[in-house]
Amino acid sequence: MTSRTVVVLPGGQNGPTAPLLMFASDAAEQRGAAVLPVWWDDPGRPPTLTEQERGPWVLPQATKAVAGATGDVLLIGKSFGTYGSVLAAERGLPAVWLTPVLTSEWVVDGLRRSTAPFLLVGGTADPLWDSALARELTPYVFEKPGADHGMYVPGRLAASAAVLGEVATAVEDFLDQVVWR
Template identity: 65%
Template sequence: MSSRDVIILPGGGYPAQAPLLMYAGEAAGRRGGVIRPISWDTPEELLTLTADQRGPWVLDQLARGVPDLQDGSLLIGKSLGTHAAAVAAERGLPAVWLTPLLTSQFVVDGLRRSTAPFLLVGGTADTLWDSGVARELTPYVLEVDGADHGMFVPGRLAASAAVLGQVATAVEDFLDEIL
């Protein structure tokens, strides 16, 4: 992955250093990527935004956090950060979208317009995930039975830790194939 910028976009309450994003970023970093995590300026402002306002807000935050976004960058986003699919589509950037908001028309429209490959990761117990839409959008899908929006599964924590391992492996496999 020859020195490509890897932009890490957090979720609404899930920072770039949290496990799913950290491991996805590490996978890209081990392949030569330069990790550039961003954080939201005012996350409390999110509570006042409507669903229609969240997409433009995320795009503004991305533009502020990475004003020098390079062609060839890789985007990795979780939940709220998946609104940046619009930028990936516009710029032809590959992406890894963790628990994408597949119930948001803004996100799905961005994904539909994407020309570069992208990986979608979600769970069947996540109300914001739509298996049919995911498989319609990309051949690169990891769906975990019983996983919720945090990619936790019922039972002992070791089972959820194993899901984290599955996600890390899916990201590695995706990056090895497309980059």
């Protein structure tokens, strides 16, 4: 039985096995964590929710998943899953937030109230990313110039695949140097 669990909160249009989430989860799993993926109760619902409905819709599902976790818990969330930042703040949980919705008061409030360390990952071509705000919220930021909300960069796909590798390394470093040192 492991003493670490990573709870994976997916984005609004892909499940917890999307590439960014998969590599971040793999980094935790390689460090002895059990992976607890969350599949939204109604996967078609996220795109239909208003900004005011998103946090209250995510929070009970994230809370239920964390209740099933054992040992040291780490949250990993992508975009829509970053509405779980409020839970991280309430429970003092470290987190990796991939392409967080930094335009949402709910998400930013959760990040501001967090006492545990968290890594923010985003790209400068993502309209939901705010470089200055990210650096104000945490010293742990991985930012890719030109990357969009999916962390894709212009040009050939190999360049975007390389970004995925850079994100994986940033997550590994965060886990090794900050969370599980």
